Amino acid sequence: MAKIDARIxxxxxxxxxxxxxxxxKLVNPANKRxxxxxxxxxxxxxxxxxxxxxxxxxxxxxxxxQDSPRRAHxxxxxxxxxxxxxxxxxxxxxxxLFSDTVKGGDYRAREAxxxxxxxxxxxxxxxxxxxxxxxxREYGGLLDNRSFxxxxxSRTFYARGQTGQQLLLxxxxxxxxxxxxxxxxxxxxxELVDIVLVDGKARGxxxxxxxxxETQRHFGHAVVMATGGYGNTFFLSTxxxxxxxxxxxxxxxxxxxxxxxxxxxxxxxxxxxxGEFQSKxxxxxxxxxxxxxxxxxxxxxxxxxxxAGKLKPTDIAxxxxxxxxxxxxxxxxNLVPRDVASRAAKExxxxxxxxxTTGLAVYLDFKESIERLGKDxxxxxxxxLFQMYEKIVDDNPYDTPMMIxxxxxxxxxxxxxxxxxxxTIPGLFCAGEANFSDHGANRLGASALMQGxxxxxxxxxxxxxxxxxxxxxxxxMTGDEKEFVETEKAVKDxxxxxxxxxxxxxxxxxxxxxxxxxxxxxxxxxxxxGLQQAIEKIRAIxxxxxSNVRIPGDKEGMNIELEKANRLADFIEIGELMAIDALNRExxxxxxxxxxxxxxxGEAMRQDDKFAYVSCWEYKGDGxxxxxxxxxxKFEDVKLIQRNYK
Amino acid sequence: MEKNINITLKVWRxxxxxxxxxxxxxxxxxxxxxxSFLEMMDILNEQLINEGNEPVAFDHDCREGICGMCxxxxxxxxxxxxxxxxxxxxxxxxxxxxxTIWIEPWRSAGFPVxxxxxxxxxxxxxxxxxxxxxxxxxGGVPDANAIPIPKPDxxxxxxxxxxxxxxxxxxxxxxxxxxxFVSAKVSQLALLPQGKVExxxxxxxxxAKMDELGFGNCTNTGACEVECPKGISVAHIARLxxxxxxxxxxx
Ligand SMILES: Cc1cc2nc3c(=O)[nH]c(=O)nc-3n(C[C@H](O)[C@H](O)[C@H](O)COP(=O)(O)OP(=O)(O)OC[C@H]3O[C@@H](n4cnc5c(N)ncnc54)[C@H](O)[C@@H]3O)c2cc1C
Ligand code: SF4
Ligand code: FES
Numbered sequence: 065m066a067k068i069d070a071r072i073x074x075x076x077x078x079x080x081x082x083x084x085x086x087x088x089k090l091v092n093p094a095n096k097r098x099x100x101x102x103x104x105x106x107x108x109x110x111x112x113x114x115x116x117x118x119x120x121x122x123x124x125x126x127x128x129x130q131d132s133p134r135r136a137h138x139x140x141x142x143x144x145x146x147x148x149x150x151x152x153x154x155x156x157x158x159x160x161l162f163s164d165t166v167k168g169g170d171y172r173a174r175e176a177x178x179x180x181x182x183x184x185x186x187x188x189x190x191x192x193x194x195x196x197x198x199x200x201r202e203y204g205g206l207l208d209n210r211s212f213x214x215x216x217x218s219r220t221f222y223a224r225g226q227t228g229q230q231l232l233l234x235x236x237x238x239x240x241x242x243x244x245x246x247x248x249x250x251x252x253x254x255e256l257v258d259i260v261l262v263d264g265k266a267r268g269x270x271x272x273x274x275x276x277x278e279t280q281r282h283f284g285h286a287v288v289m290a291t292g293g294y295g296n297t298f299f300l301s302t303x304x305x306x307x308x309x310x311x312x313x314x315x316x317x318x319x320x321x322x323x324x325x326x327x328x329x330x331x332x333x334x335x336x337x338x339g340e341f342q343s344k345x346x347x348x349x350x351x352x353x354x355x356x357x358x359x360x361x362x363x364x365x366x367x368x369x370x371x372a373g374k375l376k377p378t379d380i381a382x383x384x385x386x387x388x389x390x391x392x393x394x395x396x397x398n399l400v401p402r403d404v405a406s407r408a409a410k411e412x413x414x415x416x417x418x419x420x421t422t423g424l425a426v427y428l429d430f431k432e433s434i435e436r437l438g439k440d441x442x443x444x445x446x447x448x449l450f451q452m453y454e455k456i457v458d459d460n461p462y463d464t465p466m467m468i469x470x471x472x473x474x475x476x477x478x479x480x481x482x483x484x485x486x487x488t489i490p491g492l493f494c495a496g497e498a499n500f501s502d503h504g505a506n507r508l509g510a511s512a513l514m515q516g517x518x519x520x521x522x523x524x525x526x527x528x529x530x531x532x533x534x535x536x537x538x539x540x541m542t543g544d545e546k547e548f549v550e551t552e553k554a555v556k557d558x559x560x561x562x563x564x565x566x567x568x569x570x571x572x573x574x575x576x577x578x579x580x581x582x583x584x585x586x587x588x589x590x591x592x593x594g595l596q597q598a599i600e601k602i603r604a605i606x607x608x609x610x611s612n613v614r615i616p617g618d619k620e621g622m623n624i625e626l627e628k629a630n631r632l633a634d635f636i637e638i639g640e641l642m643a644i645d646a647l648n649r650e651x652x653x654x655x656x657x658x659x660x661x662x663x664x665x666g667e668a669m670r671q672d673d674k675f676a677y678v679s680c681w682e683y684k685g686d687g688x689x690x691x692x693x694x695x696x697x698k699f700e701d702v703k704l705i706q707r708n709y710k
Numbered sequence: 711m712e713k714n715i716n717i718t719l720k721v722w723r724x725x726x727x728x729x730x731x732x733x734x735x736x737x738x739x740x741x742x743x744x745x746s747f748l749e750m751m752d753i754l755n756e757q758l759i760n761e762g763n764e765p766v767a768f769d770h771d772c773r774e775g776i777c778g779m780c781x782x783x784x785x786x787x788x789x790x791x792x793x794x795x796x797x798x799x800x801x802x803x804x805x806x807x808x809x810t811i812w813i814e815p816w817r818s819a820g821f822p823v824x825x826x827x828x829x830x831x832x833x834x835x836x837x838x839x840x841x842x843x844x845x846x847x848x849g850g851v852p853d854a855n856a857i858p859i860p861k862p863d864x865x866x867x868x869x870x871x872x873x874x875x876x877x878x879x880x881x882x883x884x885x886x887x888x889x890x891f892v893s894a895k896v897s898q899l900a901l902l903p904q905g906k907v908e909x910x911x912x913x914x915x916x917x918a919k920m921d922e923l924g925f926g927n928c929t930n931t932g933a934c935e936v937e938c939p940k941g942i943s944v945a946h947i948a949r950l951x952x953x954x955x956x957x958x959x960x961x
Contacts, residue, residue: 115848116847116848119847119848130779131830132831132834134875135771137771137772137777139772139776139777140772140776140777149854151855189854190853193851193854193904194844194846194851194852195844196843196844196867198865198867198871198898199854200864201859201860201861204858205858205859207855224868226872229874230868230871233871236838237838237842237844238846238848240839240842241839241845243839244840252832252835275824275825304773304777305770305771305773339742339744341742341745341753342745343748343749344773451794452774452775452799455792455795456746456801458744458803521848522849525848570756570759572756573756614759616762616763616765617764617765621725621726622726622767622824622825622828624767625759
């Protein structure tokens with residue numbers, strides 16, 4: 065089956081987007097009013113897209129599971145957003161952002177998409193400033209920049225430690241303006257539970273009102289999913305509690321391909337796990353690595369004494385500290401990409417040098433920068449993060465180093481999309497973290513916000529319009545067509561089935577079990593045997609779920625356990641596909657580290673001759689092995705080399 | 711140092727908006743003081759589910775103090791007995807062994823109860839929709855550095871923009887006024903050249919919407935500022951009033 069066609073426009077990489085726009089089809093204003101677009105998700109990607117569609121004159125319906133669009137998970141992003149503005153005049157350019165991103169992604173991303181991302185990045189900053197986003201500024205009144213992992217230039221714009229919040233509020237306000245103008249209709253606490261196909265095209269969704277428990281049928285000429293990542297497969301992650309992979313998974317089950325599911329990012333700077341009732345992990349922004357130095361004791365006995373509570377980090381003399389990132393990677397030091405930093409921390413802890421009561425932590429120390437810059441400068445830069453840390457851990461990072469450890473943070477994999485961000489289902493588009501498109505095997509810091517807003521403001525408005533231009537004669541459907549009715553019935557049956565299991569275990573207890581299997585076998589370091597075991601274990605968990613989950617409460621009205629159970633059922637299957645994909649990919653690249661494929665000094669080793677492709681998985685039915693399709697990646701503009709941050 | 715404590719909870723239970731609510735009493739044992747308050751609620755819920763009962767419904771998402779989704783009126787204070795934090799950032803080390811903790815939803819005419827501890831805060835979205843934005847479309851805007859903005863203005867705008875829309879200010883106010891929330895947005899945008907153009911009109915529309923939705927009047931009690939987890943200052947209310955007066959003069 066020649067199903068995988070990325071439909072990349074002709075021409076040199078720098079011309080492709082211009083060429084695309086030149087040839088793109090338009091819809092005239094009178095026809096726009098007759099066309100309905102469903103947008104699912106109000107994060108950066110969804111809110112930006114819906115606001116833009118509304119401004120263009122389309123009829124938009126937008127859905128979120130939270131009580132307000134302003135609460136999407138994007139709100140939590142701390143550090144910043146990249147853009148190739150080159151305001152500091154330090155040698156940045158679209159081309160450099162492009163090649164940094166391809167390299168940072170360990171050469172597993174599609175060049176054409178990444179180039180477009182870098183190209184539109186500059187417009188994002190203009191747009192946000194025009195909306196009143198209060199980015200950090202210098203005394204001269206111009207915008208301030210900082211640097212982030214994987215880059216040697218300062219191209220990251222930020223709003224204190226709350227960049228995601230400010231960007232999302234900008235997009236949210238633009239969205240609410242359209243709600244006020246009645247071009248957008250907003251559905252809150254309302255969850256996509258299935259996608260409706262008519263003649264092979266996406267024509268709507270079935271949603272579930274989380275307050276009444278009732279299902280609803282919604283028609284759209286096109287459907288855009290911007291539902292975020294599936295990092296919560298691991299139970300513990302830095303994602304918000306409600307983040308889930310269910311919408312993407314329903315798309316997969318309806319025929320959309322799922323790409324590179326095993327590419328999950330582990331973030332090096334999170335607050336370490338403290339107990340079995342821990343519900344989520346808190347990220348300490350990567351921007352801290354600009355001024356914080358990462359170390360563990362150089363002597364094992366010191367590490368042991370610290371774990372036993374007999375020594376404090378401040379007792380360890382300078383010469384007895386091992387600044388292992390600076391030691392191993394002198395060129396990038398503490399600013400190596402996330403995957404490299406995470407693995408280096410794991411390596412030290414596995415070797416017995418870890419700190420904290422569990423030994424699964426390393427220090428992030430600000431002593432030197434406080435001495436160099438003064439406490440007030442550090443406070444201005446990171447005050448809210450330090451406060452957050454102190455509230456959680458009850459330690460003051462101005463006086464004693466923070467403790468950090470890697471945690472699951474972001475999923476590069478996701479629904480496969482072509483250049484237009486269209487899935488293999490015509491009329492179904494996917495944007496933001498939910499798609500797989502721009503970050504390859506590893507995402508650079510501050511690039512997710514960039515991608516979400518690029519997709520929403522500057523890509524989908526063109527590509528969805530191009531698709532709809534052929535659809536102006538398609539009349540609105542009422543939702544009473546048999547495809548809608550049948551899909552709704554299947555959804556209701558599914559929820560009934562979950563409720564009727566009537567077993568003995570809470571949703572969370574099963575989810576935790578899944579999370580442990582994922583972390584142990586499909587986490588930071590993977591190997592063949594472990595992955596095979598993981599697949600068996602996950603299948604057993606699936607069985608346990610469907611025979612032993614317990615959902616108290618009623619069918620009608622709000623039932624949070626039922627919502628969670630429905631999402632967990634999908635997480636289990638996503639976990640299985642992640643393991644299958646990780647097993648297939650016999651190489652180490654980016655966030656995917658196969659122990660069998662490493663250099664002598666423990667660096668990741670790609671197998672470009674065999675794996676320079678996107679794995680695209682096709683659903684073949686419940687309990688059936690999925691089928692692998694390959695999108696071969698061609699590198700015409702960035703040279704394929706082993707990443708080197710030394 | 712962390713230790714384990716036993717506590718008694720008095721939790722507001724209410725099946726839905728129509729039915730009457732009541733307090734239920736629960737015991738939770740061996741809670742680590744290193745746990746967050748919501749992790750303690752998770753433990754309670756796990757206990758309830760294992761007994762075959764319905765867990766307590768409460769709103770939460772980010773669990774790190776930024777989304778504004780969590781709420782809870784704990785021992786008579788919105789977001790509980792710690793300063794400058796949201797409920798999800800509250801830790802059990804603030805409580806002692808043997809404590810009784812009262813947990814209620816936000817209580818305000820503007821925020822009807824949906825279930826147990828969950829309230830409907832869509833009124834805040836309606837207020838933003840009435841004017842809490844700069845009226846620009848996507849594309850065709852000037853370069854981001856075209857208009858320099860004095861750093862103090864940008865910083866003050868950022869202070870105001872830190873509002874997370876949680877509603878604690880309304881819950882804390884005896885009049886159920888949403889003035890602190892409204893003023894934070896009006897002030898942020900009025901401080902920036904991009905938002906200044908519409909400042910007066912914005913203030914007028916947002917205040918009108920707030921009144922229409924049943925929020926009370928501001929009588930300057932200052933209770934909102936005390937309970938705001940993000941330290942939003944009542945000085946923003948003064949700026950809102952100035953913009954509001956300008957709008958009246960223009961009318
Ligand atoms: C703690 C943290 C810090 C981060 N910091 C940075 C940073 O500094 N820079 C950076 O670039 N990136 C950062 N990231 C990553 C970045 O925040 C996310 O990747 C990005 O915001 C995702 O945006 P999104 O629009 O794709 O999805 P989200 O913001 O996750 O939004 C998903 C939306 O979909 C809705 N939804 C989900 N499922 C359904 C359904 N079935 N039905 C209806 N609606 C649904 C949700 O309600 C929500 O509105 C950070 C991430 C975390 C966790
Ligand atoms: S002003 Fe403060 S209390 Fe009120 S909604 Fe905003 S953050 Fe919450
Ligand atoms: S859960 Fe997000 S602020 Fe508390």
